[in-house]
Amino acid sequence: MPELPEIETVKLGIEKTVLGSVIISTKIFRRDLRFPINDNLEKLILNKRVLGIGRRSKYLLFFLNKKTTLVLHLGMSGKISVRLKSECEYTLKKHDHLIMSFDNGIFLIYNDPRRFGFVETIEGNYKDYRRFRYMGIEPLSKKFDGKYLWNKIKKSSRNLKSILMDQKLVAGLGNIYVSEALWDSQINPTRIGKNMSLIDCQKIVVSTKKVLKKAIKFGGTTLKDFRQIGGEVGYFQNKLQVYGKEGQSCFRRKCKGTVEKSIISGRSTFYCSTCQK
DNA sequence: CCGCGGGCCTGCGCGC
DNA sequence: TGCGCGCAGGCCCGCG
Known part of the structure; x- marks a missing residue:
């Protein structure tokens, strides 16, 4: 599910609802998530005030005090939602794993x-x-510029798709936005790092930032299960240019190509080989 | 050290 | 209608 823009959307929602509030109770229904929830997690977060909300890559951070930060990762299908107390008590939904309640009456699920x-x-x-x-x-940081990317990839024999998906290089891009950013930059995802010019890298960076910012502005992409914390869908799926569009005519003006889908580095990749060179 | 492929889970849509 | 298959927004780990 969620890549950087979706997590950023969730972060903004959480800031509006629980920033400055105190966690007054926690309920955990399943501890066997990707990693088991630590036995003392409740103890560590209970009665702590949310001093700040952060995001690093696709990780959500609740800054509780100098010592303790709560980290949440939504994996592929995770959602955070706000509910009223009555809704939590009487209509626990399938796959609700954790509920935190706050002293302002808000429940996060x-x-x-x-x-x-x-x-x-x-x-x-x-x-x-x-x-x-x-x-x-x-x-989205200033550090991510054409020079940075070029220096990182100019000797690489990997393809651009896997380079941009590599969280050790730049952290937060996932399968949707890599396809979208490369389409925007008119660069083919199968191209090899060491064949890229500095100019190419600058284009990729500009497009990546542009696509991410626009996606955040539209509240992320809802393919099936992503929701903003109030349950609203995102709207960026209406702005997607290539992701999921295989067989359709390329959206680029004057391009007569067709969007194709292929598996690159194990992931579905969408691009138009007519205009992405 | 690096890159790749498999695995972790559930749900959904498709073809038969 | 039902079944089996492939696929899904991410990440970790083991292997070569």
Whole structure:
């Protein structure tokens, strides 16, 4: 499910609802998520105030105090939603795994059918979190520029699809937005890193940022199960240019090509080989 | 060290 | 209607 724009959308929703509030109760219905929920998680977060909400790549962060940060990863099918108390008590939904209630009356529910997501705490500075240690830079940061990308890939014999999916290089892009960004930049996902020019890399970076920002603006992409925290779908699926469009005419003006789908590095990849060179 | 493929789960849509 | 298959927005791990 969620890539960077979807997590950013969820983050903005959570900020509006629980920032500054205190976690007054937690209920965990299943602990066997992608990684088992630690036995002491409840103890570590109970009665803590949410001092800040953050996002690193596709990870959501609840800053509780100097020592403790709650990390949430939504995997492929995870959702966070807000509900009223009565709804939680009487209509627990299938695959609801965790409920946190706050002193402002808000309930946050984590639901995840496939259980590829997980919840855990970071003790100490979140920057030292082991899952962030080797993680690449944020794609929307200033550091992510053409030069950075070019330096990272100019000797690589991997294809662009797998390069941009590599979270150690740039963290937060996933299957949808890599296809979208490469289409926007008119560069073919099968091209090899070492054959890319600095100009090509600059184009990719510009397109990536443009696509991500637009997706955030539209509240992310809902293919089937992504929801904003109030249950609203995202709207960026209406703005997709290639993802899921195999067999359709390329949307680029004056391009007579057809969108094709192929499996690159194990993932479905969509592109138009007529205009993506 | 690096890159790749399999595995983790459930649900859905498709062809038969 | 039902069944089996393939596929799905991500990540970790083991292997070569």
